[in-house]
Amino acid sequence: QKEVEQDPGPLSVPEGAIVSLNCTYSNSAFQYFMWYRQYSRKGPELLMYTYSSGNKEDGRFTAQVDKSSKYISLFIRDSQPSDSATYLCAMSGVSGTYKYIFGTGTRLKVLA
């Protein structure tokens, strides 16, 4: 079993839809949870950074962490074609400077 599981997709949704992206993990030591967006042939861009359980909102993005279920989610409201990218979850057990464990990434396509 991988430490972090993420559905690879691809996930296709119509413009304006609410998108739900998820990761599950097995290591209860993870404390820091990140979501990155990666466009083709570019480096990952940090979208959300959360510590421990709870919700965090930033514009159209909401990150949720449920440590009891070892499950994290990223919601995208009012999705746009420009949101079409690969979304990577990442986790770390210690501080943010420690190495991350990444999910395999979910490819999202938002159709105009």
Added chain:
Amino acid sequence: GAVVSQHPSWVICKSGTSVKIECRSLDFQATTMFWYRQFPKQSLMLMATSNEGSKATYEQGVEKDKFLINHASLTLSTLTVTSAHPEDSSFYICSASDRGQPQHFGDGTRLSIL
């Protein structure tokens, strides 16, 4: 804020040559830098972690003599692929972090060895 610049973005070279890739944090001090390799449609594979002024820590299976990492200042790290061969062709990405803050990534370098 938190901009990481990586250069070059694309390099093509002959087999047997060495290639140097630079990673710079432009608006923050990068106490820790990471180097990753990414194959098409796959996630990031960590190659090594470096702290400013210290030797890099390499992941298992990564040849330290093949992939030389230098982190001489708080804003610059370099990865040198020595005696590169076609199997070293890949997308190399660096990231940087400042004391407990999340990692910020460069835009990657596409390396093609002929």
